[in-house]
Amino acid sequence: HIIQGRRLNFDEEETEEFNGMTARERRRFNAQPDDNSKIAYFEHS
Known part of the structure; x- marks a missing residue:
């Protein structure tokens, strides 16, 4: 899941969410x- 979060350029808060x-x-x-x-x-959300 971390890889997908990086792909979407999530910030720290979004990654945590x-x-x-x-x-x-x-x-x-x-x-x-x-x-x-x-x-x-x-x-x-």
Whole structure:
């Protein structure tokens, strides 16, 4: 998961949030169609 976070250029806070997601949240996150949607997912969650 760390590799994906780096690929999306997460800042420290976003990386922490990503690593703290539950399996269900991560599935929803991974279902986002593209990187921009994935980044927006954090901004709205």
